[in-house]
Amino acid sequence: MTASPRRPGFAYLLLAVGGFAGAHRFYLGSYFGGAAQLALLAYGLSGLPGARFALLPLLPWLLFDIYWVHRKTRPGMVVAVRGVKRRGRPENKDYDLAALAEANKLQASFVAAAEAQDWAQAVVIADQIVASARRIFKGPHLNLAMSLCMLGQACYQCKAFDKAKANLEECLAIGRKIGMPAEDMDIARKALALTLAGIGERKARGAETDGEAALLHLLEEKETRYRDALAQGDLPRAERLCAEAVATSRQLCGGPGKSVVFHLSSHAELCRRLQWPDKAEVAANEALAMAGQLGLDDSWRRGPTNTLALLHAAAGRADEAEALYKKTIAMAIAEAKGGSSDGVVRAFNNLAFLYAESGQNDKAELCYARALVHLDKLREADGEDQGDAELHSHMLNNFAGLLMARRDFDGARPLYERSLAIQQHSCRGISTAAANAHNDLGLMAQDDGDLRQALMHFQRTLLLNQICTPDHFNNLESAQRNIDSVSMVLALVARAARMEPST
Known part of the structure; x- marks a missing residue:
C-alpha cells in the first residue's frame, strides 16, 4: 500500500485527550497497540475483581508513547495505512487525470475491437494502453499489470x-510484487499457459520465432495456391506462385535449406513444362548444388536430375539425357530400397521413351518391360487403383505403341485395355490417356477388319478429346476422319449386303 504521512501535533493531541483509549495509536496505524490500550481501559472500568490492576500498566505505557509518537512522526518517517484498494483507481492524487481519461477511452476501444474479433487492431490499441500506463504510473501498478494482460491475450489471438x-x-511479475487480486493472477496464468502451448505447437512445425511462423504460414499458403493452379492446368500462374514460394523459403531458411531445394525442383519442372529450358536448367542445377551442399540423400536429387534429363532429351542431347536417366533409375531404386515405386516406373519409362525416339527399339522394349515388372509389383502390393494413375497409363500406352508399331497387336491390345481399366478406376475413363488408348485400339480393330469395334473406339476418342483437349484441333480432326472413314466403309458393306441376291 502507499504510505501516508501523519501530523505530529494532531497525534499528541489525541494522546493527551484519548490516550487511555489508544486513539493516538489508531491514528498512527498501530491498530494492535491501540486495541490493547482500549481493552485495558475497558477491563479496568468494568468493576470486575482485579479490574483496577488492569489500569496500572496504562500510565507508564502512555509515558512511553510520548517518545513513540515522536519517532513515528519525525521527518522522513512514513506510516503504512491499511485500506481497501479500488481496482482501476490511482492511489495518489498527483496522476495526470487527462492521461487517465484518454487511457479509459482506449480501453473502451480495445473492448470493441476484441468483441469484433479484430485482434490486429486490438493489439495496436493495447500497445497504446500499456505505453500510457507506463507514463502515468512510472512503476509497478495494478493498472499496468492488467494492461499488460490485455495486450498478452490480444497477441495470443x-x-x-x-x-x-x-x-x-x-x-505476473508486477502482480506478485504489488499483491494483485488472485482472480486477476489466475487470468494471467491461464493466458500464459495457452501461450506456452502455442509456442510448443509452433516449434513442432519447425518455427522458433513468431517471424518464422508467419513466413511458414505464408509459404504453406503459396504452396497450396500453386498446387491448385497446377491441378487446374494454369501453368503460368502455378509457375509464378512457385517462384514466390522459392523466394519465401529462402527468406525462411536464411540460406540453403530443404524447403528451398524442394521448391526449386518444382519450379524447374514447371519451367520445363512451359518450355522455358534456360530458366528450368538454372533452377534444376541450383537445386542439385544445394542438395549436395546440405548433404541430402538421393530422394532430393532425383526430381531435378529427371528434369535435366528431359531438358537434354528435348534439346537433342541424347547421350547426356541417357546418362541422367540412368542416374535417375539408380536413385529411384535406391530410394525404394530395391523394391518398386512410382519413381522407378517413371525412370524406366523416360529412358525407354528416349530409346524409342532415337530408334533404339530393342532397348526401349527392354526398359518398358522392366517398368511393367515394377508396375505389376505395385499392383500386387497396393491394388489396381493405387499409385500415380496418369503415369501408369502413359507408360502402358507408350509400351503398347511400341509393340503396335511392330504390328504386335496381340501384345499391344492387353496393355491398352489395362491402361483403360486404370483410367476407369481413377477418373471414370475421362482423360487424354484414355483417348489415346481408344484411338490405337480403334486402329488395330480397323486393321483386323472389325469395323464396328473400330467405330466404337473412334467415337469414344472424339468424345474424350472434345472433353479433355477441346483446343487440340488436329486430334479432333483426326478422330473425326477416322469415324467418317469407318462409317463410309460400313455403309458400303451394308449397301453391298442389301444388293447381294439371295440364294
Whole structure:
C-alpha cells in the first residue's frame, strides 16, 4: 500500500485527550497497540475483581508513547495505512487525470475491437494502453499489470506468441510484487499457459520465432495456391506462385535449406513444362548444388536430375539425357530400397521413351518391360487403383505403341485395355490417356477388319478429346476422319449386303 504521512501535533493531541483509549495509536496505524490500550481501559472500568490492576500498566505505557509518537512522526518517517484498494483507481492524487481519461477511452476501444474479433487492431490499441500506463504510473501498478494482460491475450489471438509471453510474464511479475487480486493472477496464468502451448505447437512445425511462423504460414499458403493452379492446368500462374514460394523459403531458411531445394525442383519442372529450358536448367542445377551442399540423400536429387534429363532429351542431347536417366533409375531404386515405386516406373519409362525416339527399339522394349515388372509389383502390393494413375497409363500406352508399331497387336491390345481399366478406376475413363488408348485400339480393330469395334473406339476418342483437349484441333480432326472413314466403309458393306441376291 502507499504510505501516508501523519501530523505530529494532531497525534499528541489525541494522546493527551484519548490516550487511555489508544486513539493516538489508531491514528498512527498501530491498530494492535491501540486495541490493547482500549481493552485495558475497558477491563479496568468494568468493576470486575482485579479490574483496577488492569489500569496500572496504562500510565507508564502512555509515558512511553510520548517518545513513540515522536519517532513515528519525525521527518522522513512514513506510516503504512491499511485500506481497501479500488481496482482501476490511482492511489495518489498527483496522476495526470487527462492521461487517465484518454487511457479509459482506449480501453473502451480495445473492448470493441476484441468483441469484433479484430485482434490486429486490438493489439495496436493495447500497445497504446500499456505505453500510457507506463507514463502515468512510472512503476509497478495494478493498472499496468492488467494492461499488460490485455495486450498478452490480444497477441495470443494473433499468434504473436513471443510478444504475448513477454507481456504476460511481466504482468505476473508486477502482480506478485504489488499483491494483485488472485482472480486477476489466475487470468494471467491461464493466458500464459495457452501461450506456452502455442509456442510448443509452433516449434513442432519447425518455427522458433513468431517471424518464422508467419513466413511458414505464408509459404504453406503459396504452396497450396500453386498446387491448385497446377491441378487446374494454369501453368503460368502455378509457375509464378512457385517462384514466390522459392523466394519465401529462402527468406525462411536464411540460406540453403530443404524447403528451398524442394521448391526449386518444382519450379524447374514447371519451367520445363512451359518450355522455358534456360530458366528450368538454372533452377534444376541450383537445386542439385544445394542438395549436395546440405548433404541430402538421393530422394532430393532425383526430381531435378529427371528434369535435366528431359531438358537434354528435348534439346537433342541424347547421350547426356541417357546418362541422367540412368542416374535417375539408380536413385529411384535406391530410394525404394530395391523394391518398386512410382519413381522407378517413371525412370524406366523416360529412358525407354528416349530409346524409342532415337530408334533404339530393342532397348526401349527392354526398359518398358522392366517398368511393367515394377508396375505389376505395385499392383500386387497396393491394388489396381493405387499409385500415380496418369503415369501408369502413359507408360502402358507408350509400351503398347511400341509393340503396335511392330504390328504386335496381340501384345499391344492387353496393355491398352489395362491402361483403360486404370483410367476407369481413377477418373471414370475421362482423360487424354484414355483417348489415346481408344484411338490405337480403334486402329488395330480397323486393321483386323472389325469395323464396328473400330467405330466404337473412334467415337469414344472424339468424345474424350472434345472433353479433355477441346483446343487440340488436329486430334479432333483426326478422330473425326477416322469415324467418317469407318462409317463410309460400313455403309458400303451394308449397301453391298442389301444388293447381294439371295440364294
